[in-house]
Amino acid sequence: MGFPAVRLRRLRRNATLRRMVRETRVTADNLILPMFVRPGEGIRNPIPSMPGHFQYSVDTLTEAAKEAADAGVPAIMLFGIPEAKDPSGGEAARVDGVVCEAVRAVKEACPGLCVITDVCLCEYTDHGHCGVLAENRDGNPDVDNDATLGVLVEEALAHAQAGADIVAPSDMMDGRVGAIRAALDARGLHEVAIMAYSAKFASAFYGPFRDAAESPPAFGDRASYQMPAPNAREAMRELELDVAEGADIVMVKPALAYLDIIQRAAQRFDVPIAAYNVSGEFSMVKAAALQGWLNERETALEMLTAIRRAGAGLILTYWAVEAARWLERA
Ligand code: PBG
Numbered sequence: 001m002g003f004p005a006v007r008l009r010r011l012r013r014n015a016t017l018r019r020m021v022r023e024t025r026v027t028a029d030n031l032i033l034p035m036f037v038r039p040g041e042g043i044r045n046p047i048p049s050m051p052g053h054f055q056y057s058v059d060t061l062t063e064a065a066k067e068a069a070d071a072g073v074p075a076i077m078l079f080g081i082p083e084a085k086d087p088s089g090g091e092a093a094r095v096d097g098v099v100c101e102a103v104r105a106v107k108e109a110c111p112g113l114c115v116i117t118d119v120c121l122c123e124y125t126d127h128g129h130c131g132v133l134a135e136n137r138d139g140n141p142d143v144d145n146d147a148t149l150g151v152l153v154e155e156a157l158a159h160a161q162a163g164a165d166i167v168a169p170s171d172m173m174d175g176r177v178g179a180i181r182a183a184l185d186a187r188g189l190h191e192v193a194i195m196a197y198s199a200k201f202a203s204a205f206y207g208p209f210r211d212a213a214e215s216p217p218a219f220g221d222r223a224s225y226q227m228p229a230p231n232a233r234e235a236m237r238e239l240e241l242d243v244a245e246g247a248d249i250v251m252v253k254p255a256l257a258y259l260d261i262i263q264r265a266a267q268r269f270d271v272p273i274a275a276y277n278v279s280g281e282f283s284m285v286k287a288a289a290l291q292g293w294l295n296e297r298e299t300a301l302e303m304l305t306a307i308r309r310a311g312a313g314l315i316l317t318y319w320a321v322e323a324a325r326w327l328e329r330a
Pocket of ligand 1 (some may be wrong): 118119120121122123170171194205206207208209210277278280281
């Protein structure tokens with residue numbers, strides 16, 4: 001049977017029919033808001049490349065987290081910008097560090113808000129790489145995988161002990177999920193979940209974030225630890241290993257240029273799939289919207305819908321608060 005008996009436009013005639021046959025829904029339940037916290041008080045430094053986003057101090061962050069929760073956003077992801085940086089990122093593991101302070105403050109002010117912490121060293125090292133450096137076999141400085149694991153474990157433990165619901169390692173070291181799981185369990189922190197940045201690609205789309213988190217690498221790039229963009233099968237191995245090591249949630253990042261990876265991950269693994277709608281994806285729409293070249297709301301919701309349609313149940317997005325409000329009225 002074909003045209004004229006078949007007419008697909010029949011079910012597109014009005015909003016009610018379209019609503020009834022809608023295959024993919026984005027709701028506030030799917031959204032996680034990334035936030036940046038630095039030492040100090042009363043701080044709300046605008047991030048120039050990410051209009052509407054700020055580096056907060058613990059007090060202002062707590063207020064903003066409350067607003068997000070009131071808008072219906074179930075979770076935030078915390079990134080810390082420390083007082084001081086050093087070669088091994090020692091500040092990252094401090095129980096009185098800014099992320100731990102923020103976790104305690106937010107959990108006290110909004111107990112129902114899920115607090116996730118990014119576990120990585122790039123904001124804490126003076127060279128901006130995601131781990132401790134050593135000379136590799138080529139005689140070049142490179143991140144030493146196994147030496148980094150110990151610091152990451154300490155950082156994850158500090159966040160968990162401060163009250164984080166979920167820790168999210170984003171460094172891309174081999175074996176870190178297993179190491180963090182074992183350390184959490186050994187300390188009775190078996191209720192703390194791990195959301196692994198499993199398929200994290202070396203991407204130009206992280207540019208604005210590195211300004212926000214003050215974490216660009218001082219030399220070279222992250223290609224020796226983050227994944228190469230062309231490799232989908234390798235991404236499946238990364239996901240598989242993290243699931244085997246005990247990841248409760250696995251993430252694909254960035255989202256939009258990697259929808260095929262999200263789709264394959266969702267088809268293959270029965271754990272919740274998260275996708276990170278990264279800073280560059282946000283900033284390019286913001287910039288175009290400020291020029292009047294794109295409608296921000298429609299573009300953002302279309303992007304979030306595409307990420308959901310590909311199979312992500314959780315979306316980290318800088319639009320989380322606006323999107324929660326837009327969707328409520330949709
Ligand atoms: C590393 C980290 C990065 C992002 C999240 N965690 C940046 C990087 O790898 O350089 C990027 C997030 C974004 O672009 O929104 N701690």
